[in-house]
Amino acid sequence: MNKIDFELNLPKPYISYSQMNTYLWDPQEYYQQYYLGKDFMEEMRREHPDRWEKIKLGAIFQDAWYDPRINWRKKLKADGFTSDKERIIETALAHPKMIRFPTSVCEKMYTMNYRGVPILIKPDGWKLQDKFLIENKFGSPRGQENVDEDIQISFYCLGIKLQWGFIPDRIVLQSVNDRTGRVDPIETKRTEADLRHVGDLIIQVARGISARIFEK
Numbered sequence: 001m002n003k004i005d006f007e008l009n010l011p012k013p014y015i016s017y018s019q020m021n022t023y024l025w026d027p028q029e030y031y032q033q034y035y036l037g038k039d040f041m042e043e044m045r046r047e048h049p050d051r052w053e054k055i056k057l058g059a060i061f062q063d064a065w066y067d068p069r070i071n072w073r074k075k076l077k078a079d080g081f082t083s084d085k086e087r088i089i090e091t092a093l094a095h096p097k098m099i100r101f102p103t104s105v106c107e108k109m110y111t112m113n114y115r116g117v118p119i120l121i122k123p124d125g126w127k128l129q130d131k132f133l134i135e136n137k138f139g140s141p142r143g144q145e146n147v148d149e150d151i152q153i154s155f156y157c158l159g160i161k162l163q164w165g166f167i168p169d170r171i172v173l174q175s176v177n178d179r180t181g182r183v184d185p186i187e188t189k190r191t192e193a194d195l196r197h198v199g200d201l202i203i204q205v206a207r208g209i210s211a212r213i214f215e216k
Helices: 017-025 027-034 040-047 049-066 072-078 083-094 144-148 151-164 192-210
Strands: 110-114 117-121 125-127 132-139 170-177 183-188
Touching: 017 027, 017 151, 017 192, 027 040, 040 049, 049 072, 049 083, 049 132, 072 083, 110 151, 110 192, 117 151, 117 192, 132 151, 144 183, 151 170, 151 192
Parallel strands: 132 170
Antiparallel strands: 110 117, 125 132, 170 183
């Protein structure tokens, strides 16, 4: 695998999925967040409250999913959510299809190197001994095609391949409906071609950032 042919110059010591996705969506937004320190969540709360609510509620659900010690009901009240949102999360956590992992294998960060570009992954759940990767999506229901094309999962699978030398045997995206609490675990696979694609995106983003290309 060839190393990069440009001088790497990043604002952080790694590229994460969220950084890559932000840059590909809008390089100027990336610049404002990672160079100027813009609080995009606070701006979203002011200008797009519906979107802010979905993201914030998803984060609270994730806390409740991976660590039962977290008082997620208290977090809901602190952010002004109603009892209806509490019911939705309760329904999801108790749903018969919900897959839970031990806290010790959730939300862990791993760093690795792709062609000279340091990357960071933080899967929702990764059981190394079972080669089992799980990712939660709290929001609108996901379909099989959407899950099969999910770039975040491909990014994490690339990191796992770099670190441990294999693609996970089992990959599940848990689609959690943010209106009903219904849970649909959707199995998916990744191939070497999927990993090459996301690897190309990583290089494209690293090259653009290093060259200071931030036009909207």
